[in-house]
Each structure stands twice: as C-alpha cells, then as structure tokens.
Amino acid sequence: MIITHYGHSTFAIQIEGINLVVDPFITGNEQTKNKVNLDDIEADYILLTHAHQDHTLDAGTLAKKTGAVIISNYEIANYYEEKGLEVHPLNHGGAATFDFGRLKYVAAVHTSSFADGTYGGQPGGFVIEGAHKNIYIAGDTGLTMDMKLIPMQTKLDLAILPIGDNFTMGVDDAILASDFVECDKVLGCHYDTFGYIEIDHEEAKRKFYEKGKDLMLLGIGESLEL
Ligand code: NI
Numbered sequence: 734m735i736i737t738h739y740g741h742s743t744f745a746i747q748i749e750g751i752n753l754v755v756d757p758f759i760t761g762n763e764q765t766k767n768k769v770n771l772d773d774i775e776a777d778y779i780l781l782t783h784a785h786q787d788h789t790l791d792a793g794t795l796a797k798k799t800g801a802v803i804i805s806n807y808e809i810a811n812y813y814e815e816k817g818l819e820v821h822p823l824n825h826g827g828a829a830t831f832d833f834g835r836l837k838y839v840a841a842v843h844t845s846s847f848a849d850g851t852y853g854g855q856p857g858g859f860v861i862e863g864a865h866k867n868i869y870i871a872g873d874t875g876l877t878m879d880m881k882l883i884p885m886q887t888k889l890d891l892a893i894l895p896i897g898d899n900f901t902m903g904v905d906d907a908i909l910a911s912d913f914v915e916c917d918k919v920l921g922c923h924y925d926t927f928g929y930i931e932i933d934h935e936e937a938k939r940k941f942y943e944k945g946k947d948l949m950l951l952g953i954g955e956s957l958e959l
C-alpha cells in the first residue's frame with residue numbers, strides 16, 4: 734500500500750495497482766498550487782468522508798475524467814449519481830467488499846453540507862482492510878468513543894487523523910484517538926491549509942513521541958509505503 738499526500742486531507746492510496754483518492758481538494762488549495770496537477774491524478778475510486786468543499790471540490794471533475802466510482806454516504810452518493818457519475822453508497826456501520834479490499838464507513842462527529850447548501854448526510858470516516866494492510870481514515874471529526882469500536886474488529890497498521898484543531902481534533906485529542914483505535918502510527922492531515930488550522934509541526938511530533946507514538950507529516954506529493 735502506497736499513500737501519497739496531496740495537501741489538506743487529500744490522499745492517493747494505491748493498493749495492488751488500484752488507485753483510491755480520498756477527499757480531493759486540490760484546485761482550491763493555495764498550498765498545492767503549481768505542485769499538484771489534478772490531471773495527473775489517477776483514480777479508480779474516490780472516497781468522500783463528507784460533503785464540505787475542502788473534501789469534495791474536485792471529486793466531480795476527477796470522477797468525470799477518470800471514470801472512478803465515488804464511494805460515500807447515501808446522500809453524497811446520490812448527489813453525484815444525479816450528475817451522471819458512477820457511485821457506491823454506504824452508510825454508517827456498513828461495509829462492502831471491492832477489488833481493493835473491504836471498506837467500512839464509520840462514525841465521525843462533524844457536519845456535512847455541500848457548498849451550495851445541499852444536505853450531505855452524516856459525516857464519516859473509512860476503515861480499509863486491504864490485501865496486507867489495514868488503515869483508518871478518520872475524516873473530519875472530533876474525538877469520539879465510537880473510535881474504540883474499530884480495533885475490536887480491525888488491527889490497524891496506520892491511522893490518518895486530523896490534527897489541525899478548530900474544526901476537528903487537535904494534536905492532544907488525536908493522541909487520545911490513536912489510543913482509542915489502538916494504532917501508534919499516525920499520519921496527520923487537515924492542518925496548515927488555512928489560518929484557523931496552522932500548527933507547530935515539531936511540537937506536534939514531540940507530543941506524539943512523548944506518548945510512544947509516531948506522527949508522520951508528509952509534504953505535498955510525498956509518499957509512504959506500508
Ligand atoms: Ni469538514
């Protein structure tokens with residue numbers, strides 16, 4: 734499994750040659766300007782945690798270009814299906830098996846509406862059980878006890894957690910989240926993109942380190958392999 738960060742909460746995840754893109758927000762992100770070209774991104778599936786613009790802005794364009802299947806909650810899937818795109822709807826607690834592995838839509842504590850005000854269902858996160866590795870993508874969320882359900886069924890190799898505070902968990906709550914999901918290897922997201930969520934990278938990494946955990950912060954276009 735190869736995970737590439739394209740800024741904010743956008744990740745490309747390659748599992749055995751199949752390309753997943755999570756929460757594509759590239760053309761509206763100042764930080765990815767001249768660094769990431771949406772046209773270069775391949776996608777077989779697009780996973781959307783919730784409807785907010787900083788997670789869905791490029792989903793329609795990317796799906797149209799690649800023919801990727803959009804996977805999200807029922808309302809978000811419907812929204813894109815009405816635009817003529819291919820979708821697979823899930824809802825909370827539900828899982829389905831795809832050619833890349835088993836995907837479960839799990840709870841998140843947040844809100845979810847499209848930029849035009851359209852209702853975007855309830856926000857969520859994803860647990861991916863891939864061929865060899867399992868990961869949790871929290872999406873935008875506050876710390877919630879529901880996270881404790883995840884390790885009862887899935888032994889995680891990586892947790893992708895928001896750490897920017899203000900709209901989601903901050904670093905301290907993300908450390909507790911990493912306890913809840915029983916995964917000490919954390920990839921941070923949802924920080925630095927705009928003023929409200931700027932963080933001190935060194936301080937964040939130190940706080941995780943002091944709890945015996947590893948916080949990774951990938952640069953734009955940087956990858957890690959699991
Ligand atoms: Ni959001």
Ligand code: MN
Nearest residue numbers: 785787788873
């Ligand atoms: Mn967000």
